[in-house]
Amino acid sequence: MKIKRRLNHYFNRFVVFVLVVLAAGTLFSLPDEGMWTFDNPPVKILQKKYGFTPTKEWLDHVRLSSVRFMDGGSGSFVSPNGLVMTNHHVAVGQLQKISTPERDYVTTGFYAATQDQELKSSDLEVNVLVSMENVTERVKAAVKEGMTEEEALKARKAVIAKIEKESLEETGLRSNVINLYHGGEYWLYRYKKYTDVRLVFAPERQAAYFGGDFDNFTYPRYDLDVAFFRVYEDGKPIHSENYLKWNSKGAVENELVFVSGNPGSTDRLYTYSQLKYQRDCRYPMVLKFIKSWIKSLREYSKNGPEQQRRALIRIFGLENAKKAYTGEYKGLLDEKLMEKRKREEEAFRKKVASNHDWQEKYGDAWEIIDRITRLQADVARKRFYERIVGSQLAGIATTIVRYVEEIQKPDSERLDGYHDSELPSLKFRLFSPAPIYTDLEISNLEWSLRMSLEELGEDNEFVKIVLNSGSPEEVAERLVKGTRLADVEFRKKLIKGGVRAVKKCRDPMIVLARKLDPMMRENEEWYKKNIESVLTPASEKIAQARFAIFGKSIYPDATFTLRLSYGTVKGYPMNGTKAPYKTTLYGLFDRSISFEMKGDYALPQRFWDRRNTLDLSTPVNFVSTCDIIGGNSGSPVINRKAEVVGLIFDGNIESLPGRFLYDEEKNRAVAVHTAYIIEGLRKLYDAGKLADEIEGK
């Protein structure tokens, strides 16, 4: 359940949030809901429901032990020597990048028995959230009376860029202004950033991803979905002062646990009209797109085992997205869920209307949003298909063309992604030495062009520019074979050469990117002017109405920033029976043999060879009511003492409608049990030294 990056890019900007009615006396029946910011943890609920109060030290310690993976996941320090735990499926992109046809670490797994064997990843950046500062006043002050909506949007963006730049210059830390509560608050988050991250351990994919796409997002589950990295600075492992102590006994039934990680995005309080737009327009469109891409990649994979290896991770990601979108879509199609959301909105609007002042200030927001979502639906297909997807080279070309132009402008006037504060991470990615495969590039690009042609028709301006009277096949081959952008040095040269070099450049990918750029900018401008600048203040109004009524007894929607969830380790009703809170190694062997040890249910040979040495009653995976979503992958599950008792790697299939509504009865976070990690390291992987480091022995 890795965060679905990019796909959501355009439409998930508008952070909305969930209303938690804290009526006195109903506290005990409150669900274990919410992805809370560390500045506003649900102290009252925890105290009343669980008799637990997190101290400031507890919160700081957990936050500083938590790590964000810019690949789209979470992690945590688990030793004082920079050892970071995350999921295998968060690490797998990096595993693939350091693999070759001869040494495929995805298939074989990897273990560095000594530090000098630890393998540097190509372009992995991890972040630690070192400080949080409320800058709401400053951001809001930038919008002056009398400004048009467009001017207001611009002013807001400008001040945010300025705050980020100042902070970066002042502290050297990665600095991001985060929009919380749908414009209700703005926070400056500063991150310590690490880019020398080395692989220490990863099991074989068959053990980590046992059950494959079939079992993805389901439970009972039996996955060793873990990987360990070590963070270096100046060529040496860092001293990670804050790290989570290990608890090898692991999670037990009914205990209170927490998850500290970076949930990607939720839409818990889209307005009802926004939900309808998602249901009727966006989800069917995105699902069609995903299915088509998977089909194309499967065709490509048929060319041989190496092609299969190359496409594997992307297919995995898309299958994952397909299952997630399908489950979420099911939520949207669930009339009960939609009805509940409708009723909640009606009650909220009634409450607003009951106060003259509120009604005056906020009352028109819903109609505005309703109108805007209709407009969004009108342009959805055009916006979605007027872009090239899936080609790394095309992406690099666009970045270079824009980079050289943007950095000439004052920071505040640049496009998102090109602010000074964002440049180091941008360059880190842009200059990544990770391999780019020509044939896979051609396949993806051809598919992307074909989709645009099919969906937009040959008379569309974008289609005319990209195809330029060639077929998708011809154009893709000509572009990919003609470009030198696979060479990192060439990219560096262009960046260094600036606008002049890029303008002169006759590389076909760069030429295309140059041709497309004005049109793309125009599209983005149109969107900002007609959608974003209207939607933003309307959403802000709703946010303010909520604050007015409910104060801060609410949590913001997920924004791929650090959050704390809490809950209980427990099973749930499933498909006519009960799912247990945990599974065991017995179950792993059962499921493998039940499927005749074939396909995704095969296990690495070592599992069979060493079966008799294992304690088969060892817990493998377990579930808790913690409220998580994609992006939380790799988050530690901790107990009251902030000891690691598990490792989040998935949500159950019943949790997918959780994007829109949390349901404590069936919504479960699925985690690897710490006992399995230790049992595996010691008895299956001869990694006793690593186990010792983790256990602090």
Next chain:
Amino acid sequence: MKIKRRLNHYFNRFVVFVLVVLAAGTLFSLPDEGMWTFDNPPVKILQKKYGFTPTKEWLDHVRLSSVRFMDGGSGSFVSPNGLVMTNHHVAVGQLQKISTPERDYVTTGFYAATQDQELKSSDLEVNVLVSMENVTERVKAAVKEGMTEEEALKARKAVIAKIEKESLEETGLRSNVINLYHGGEYWLYRYKKYTDVRLVFAPERQAAYFGGDFDNFTYPRYDLDVAFFRVYEDGKPIHSENYLKWNSKGAVENELVFVSGNPGSTDRLYTYSQLKYQRDCRYPMVLKFIKSWIKSLREYSKNGPEQQRRALIRIFGLENAKKAYTGEYKGLLDEKLMEKRKREEEAFRKKVASNHDWQEKYGDAWEIIDRITRLQADVARKRFYERIVGSQLAGIATTIVRYVEEIQKPDSERLDGYHDSELPSLKFRLFSPAPIYTDLEISNLEWSLRMSLEELGEDNEFVKIVLNSGSPEEVAERLVKGTRLADVEFRKKLIKGGVRAVKKCRDPMIVLARKLDPMMRENEEWYKKNIESVLTPASEKIAQARFAIFGKSIYPDATFTLRLSYGTVKGYPMNGTKAPYKTTLYGLFDRSISFEMKGDYALPQRFWDRRNTLDLSTPVNFVSTCDIIGGNSGSPVINRKAEVVGLIFDGNIESLPGRFLYDEEKNRAVAVHTAYIIEGLRKLYDAGKLADEIEGK
């Protein structure tokens, strides 16, 4: 999934059937659907789809090896010495009857290491179907031109009773005329009947019913749901010439298998209006009734462990029924299923209407049925609650009062159940020495009276008679404590004394039964006259229309008579992932430990003690696409060679809407694997001798 007896008594009489469109060329995509009579197996489908043709010898052998349990289940001979295999949950009623507070065989299990230890069951009757004769012509000839509907019904009943009586007198065999295809055909089935049936082996309930109510009707599953009886005659084990050879390798993935057993009832071709009646009236009513009874029994169980033991089997049966009804109800609430049934009916009626002759003869049937179901809905509650349920003593009283009166009449004029051919089985049950528990009787009777009072109101005639101005509590106590009917000798004396003795009798239960009888008879007469006599010919018309259009390429609805199903051993898509075709002993231990070995997931100590001697990869349960329903419990699963490869004990939860519509994608029959039975007998229960007998060693 034992057949739900009694509950369906009044409303499931009208046998309808499924239409299988045998359009040429679609044979290979035909689902593995149907519960086929042995005179009309789906030979063409089997040949085309599986390349298998059952011979007459094969069919006779399987039929004669199959056993019907009059407790409501199925079984088969598995050795030449009268050894019969069935489910533990079919045997459990008998297990309870031979148990005492001191020796609870339900909890401890039972094994007779030698024949003299085999335990005679109280009142178990088993049947073998020895012949089948088509008597349609004779039954139909009884209805003469010019008869009213009521007279026709009477004439039909009279000739059926006559055929049964003649056959019984001629052959000494249990003889039943079976109404198939909803009045399309009548068959005389003759059964060899056995009443000396002795228990050989039963595991502990914890092993047989592992997972309890939670896992009931679900899969993956891990139950040793097996019991063995031996059939005796004249104090000696019979020589069972026809028995199924054992295959210890058991079912393998993708193989063709058959199920030979007695499915209880299906409603595959109710008309659409009948389905609506079920959905809107009958199911909500029955579910309310079941839930109320369970609640009452759980209250009773709180009185102590012995009370818990006494109520256990009834609660089990009701929980089972509740889950079954809930799943079936879900089918009725499924708009897609209902829509499909509606469209099929429309197409069928169009076909009928396209032929002038057919339209003339059959065309008005649907409107008639529609009208009748409205009438049924009007009287449903009254019919359902104007009776005493759950009290064995009240049932005995009614039987005695009616018996003495009915046997004075000519056979053809008697009430159903009192025909000469039915008397031996009636007496066998009536004179059963099985214990009757006073406190449980009071509890059940009080509950039944209370329900009638609540549902019908105090002004209702039935309520007035039964309560006679007392409270349900007082009346129940007075009746149960005052009656002597718990004494079998007393019952025999009354039967022997005939009408005179019964009329004079001042036993309060008999007195009440006498008072109620005229009213009950009146109700039944009303029902026959206004519903049954109209519905029967209308249903017959539809049956004849189907024969006219489709010939005999169809199978009749289930009628608790012997049927043959066929299918493939294979898994299915489940809750977002796949369910495997089999489970293993690894999985049994996994599920037990996952639930901390508690409650329904506890295992008998022997499983833990002998864990290391077991081959944990032994298959435990498996699924196939065979089309089954309640009553099939205990049916053998056989391969092409008619060898036993498994033992049916359940359907998955997805199969419950199968009462109305078969769905091959997800509908699965769940069976115990023969390998587990042998592994269990030999390694867990020290029953090697029994295993040898089964395996023919």
